[in-house]
Amino acid sequence: MPIRFQKMNANGDDFVIVDLRGQDPEQALTINRDLVRRMGDRHNGIGFNQLxxxxxxxxxxxRVAFWNPDGSTLDTCGSATRGVAWKLMQETGAASVVLRTNRGRLLCSHDAHGLITVEMGVPRVGWQDxxxxxxxxxxxxxxxGAPAAxxxxxxxxxxxxxxxxxxDVEALGPAIETHPLFPLKTNVHFVRVVSRTHIRLRIWERGGGVPLGSGSCSCGAVVNGIRRGLLDATVRVECDGGDVTVQWDGAGSVFLSGPVAFGFSAVWVDGEQPAT
Structure with a gap:
């Protein structure tokens, strides 16, 4: 079945949006691990950091569900959430939108400069969590290295x-991602604190590799820096692909702000011969 999609990025952190709203239940498309892996292949498919x-x-x-290119699922993705929010606000002309994810209902908004802000929910810090x-x-x-989590x-x-x-992010990242201490694997961040309001971040993404940026990783890195007493409540996060801003008061929800950019719309035919 042909699948219409949109390709976008947030500071080079690329993602694909598939909109299944309004599907006929009798012809409903099922997204599964095998399909996601084919779509996520950067050589033979579309290629993305998240779907x-x-x-x-x-x-x-x-409702928004997220997938990694290896076919695994995740509960949150800051970059793709901003892209979905941008898409829906473009459709309606509204200044804000609420999305439902496995993290709950998330309020998203945009400002006069086109930056999209997402309420990313309350971080969990217990070892079981x-x-x-x-x-x-x-x-x-x-x-x-006594990392924080x-x-x-x-x-x-x-x-x-x-x-x-x-x-060496490509060497250390996968070793930490798959360490026995992390039963569900983990995203891995390497952070240099430039000042109390500015960090430089490089990432190894669980199920993905080295991205140019990551919204949820930016949030996680700032949360851990604030918990360590290294950072203030509002932090500029400098990734390889550009900057985002993360705000956290130490108790409530984390807020992520940054740009998104539309790439293109197309149709995935999954090995079928395109119509001429």
Missing amino acids: AVLSDCDDAAA VPVAEEADTLALPLP CSMGNPHCTFFVDDLDSI
Whole structure:
């Protein structure tokens, strides 16, 4: 079945949106792991860091489900959530929209400069909530470098380093992602604190590799930095692809703000011969 999609990015963190709202139940498209892996292949498919699938929802503008390119699912994606919010606000002309994800109902809005802000929910910091495999202090996990950990709906492990350029993200990232301490694997961050309001961030993304940026990883890194007493409540996060802003008061929801950019619309035919 042909699948219409939109390709977008947030500071180079690319994602695909498939809108299944209003589907005929008798002809409903099922998104599954195998299909997502074919679509996510950057050589033979579309290629993306995340896939966002929209469906009808009674108490929000849409329900959003997220997938990694390896076919695994995740509960949150800050970049793709901003893209979905932009899409729906463009459709309606509204200044805000509420989306339903596995993190709950998330309020999204845009400002006069085109930046999209998403309420990312309250971070979880208990060892069972991240989760880690054994009782541990999530401010200093029992790993070399004593990283901090939290959950933004997906697990995050943050190393604070003095020399970010010396870190081999592609070597260290997958080793930490799959460490036995993380039963659901983990996103991995390497952070240099530039000032109390500015960090430089490099990422190994669970199920994805090295992205140019990541909204949820930016949030996780700032949360862990604030918990460590290293950062103020509003932080500029500088990723390889550009900057976002993260705000957290230390108790409530995390707010993520940044740009999104539309790429193109197309149709995925999944090996079928396109019509001429």
